[in-house]
Amino acid sequence: MNPLISAPVFVLLAAGLSGCVTAGNPRADLISIFMDQFMKCYVVPQQALSREAPVVEIRLNLDGSLAQEPRVVRGDPASVNAQAALKAVKRCAPFHIPASITHRHAQWKVMQVTFEP
Numbered sequence: 616m617n618p619l620i621s622a623p624v625f626v627l628l629a630a631g632l633s634g635c636v637t638a639g640n641p642r643a644d645l646i647s648i649f650m651d652q653f654m655k656c657y658v659v660p661q662q663a664l665s666r667e668a669p670v671v672e673i674r675l676n677l678d679g680s681l682a683q684e685p686r687v688v689r690g691d692p693a694s695v696n697a698q699a700a701l702k703a704v705k706r707c708a709p710f711h712i713p714a715s716i717t718h719r720h721a722q723w724k725v726m727q728v729t730f731e732p
Contacts, residue, residue, distance in 0.1 A: 642722055642723075644716075645716065645719070645722060645723050648713065648716065649710065649723070649726065649728075652707050652710055652711065653703065653704075653707060653728065653730075655707070656703040656704075656706040656707040657699070657700065657703035657730060658699065658703070659696075659699065659732040660695045660696070660699050660732075662695055665694075665696065665732075666731075666732060667690055667691070667694055667696045667697075667732070668690070668696070668729050668730060668731040668732070669687050669689065669690035669691075669692075669694065669696050669697035669700050669729070669730055670687070670688050670689035670690060670727050670728065670729050670730075671685050671686065671687055671688065671697070671700045671701060671704060671727070671728050671730060672685065672686050672687075672688045672725065672726070672727050673685050673704055673725070673726045673727075673728060674724060674725050675710060675712075675723065675724050675725075675726075676724075677712070677717060677720050677724075678709060678712065679708070679709040679710035679711060679712040680708060680709040680710075681704070681705070681708045681709075682724070685700075685701055685704040685705065687700070687701065688727060689729075696730065696732055697730075699730070700728075700730035703730070704728075
C-alpha cells in the first residue's frame with residue numbers, strides 16, 4: 616500500500632509573486648512556471664489528516680538553485696504536512712528557470728508557497 620497520495624494545491628505568495636492573479640498582473644506568468652514544477656515534486660502524505668496548509672519560504676539563486684534552506688514561515692515546522700512540503704522543495708531544486716525570466720530575478724528570488732493537502 617502506497618503511504619502517499621498526490622493531490623497538491625499551491626498558492627504562490629510574497630516578494631514578487633501573488634496568489635491573486637489578475638489580467639494586469641505582470642507576474643502572472645511566473646506562477647504557472649513554478650506551479651508546474653511544484654506539482655511534479657509534491658506528494659501529500661496519506662497520514663496528513665489535518666487540512667493544515669504550511670507556508671514555505673523559498674529563496675532562489677539566478678540559476679534556480681536554492682540560495683538557502685527552505686523554511687516553514689506559517690504552520691508547525693514539525694508537522695507531516697510541513698515536512699512533505701520541505702522535501703518537495705528540495706526535490707524540485709534546482710528549478711528550471713526559462714531564459715525569458717532570468718532578467719526578472721528580483722520578482723521570483725523569494726517566494727512563499729502554500730502547500731495545501
